[in-house]
Amino acid sequence: MIKEPTRWMWGWTWVRTWAADLRFGLRMMRRTPAMSAASILMLAGGMALNITVLCWLRAVTGKTLRGAREPQHLVEVLPS
Numbered sequence: 577m578i579k580e581p582t583r584w585m586w587g588w589t590w591v592r593t594w595a596a597d598l599r600f601g602l603r604m605m606r607r608t609p610a611m612s613a614a615s616i617l618m619l620a621g622g623m624a625l626n627i628t629v630l631c632w633l634r635a636v637t638g639k640t641l642r643g644a645r646e647p648q649h650l651v652e653v654l655p656s
Contacts, residue, residue, distance in 0.1 A: 605612040
C-alpha cells in the first residue's frame with residue numbers, strides 16, 4: 577500500500593513515464609506532419625517575436641547588463 581507511492585517518489589519511474597510521453601508525442605507528430613510543422617513554425621515565430629520585442633525594449637530603455645563591473649568595456653560581436 578505505501579510501497580507504490582514511495583517507489584514513485586524515490587524511484588526512476590518518472591524517467592520511464594517521461595520517455596513514454598516523449599515516444600507518444602513523436603508518434604503523434606509523425607502521424608500528422610502538417611499539423612506538426614504548423615505548430616513548430618508557430619512556436620518558433622512566437623519565440624522570435626518575443627525575443628525581438630524584449631531586445632527592442634532593452635535598447636529603448638537603455639538598460640545595461642546587470643553584474644557587469646565596467647559596462648563601457650563590453651563588446652558586442654555581430655556576424656558579418
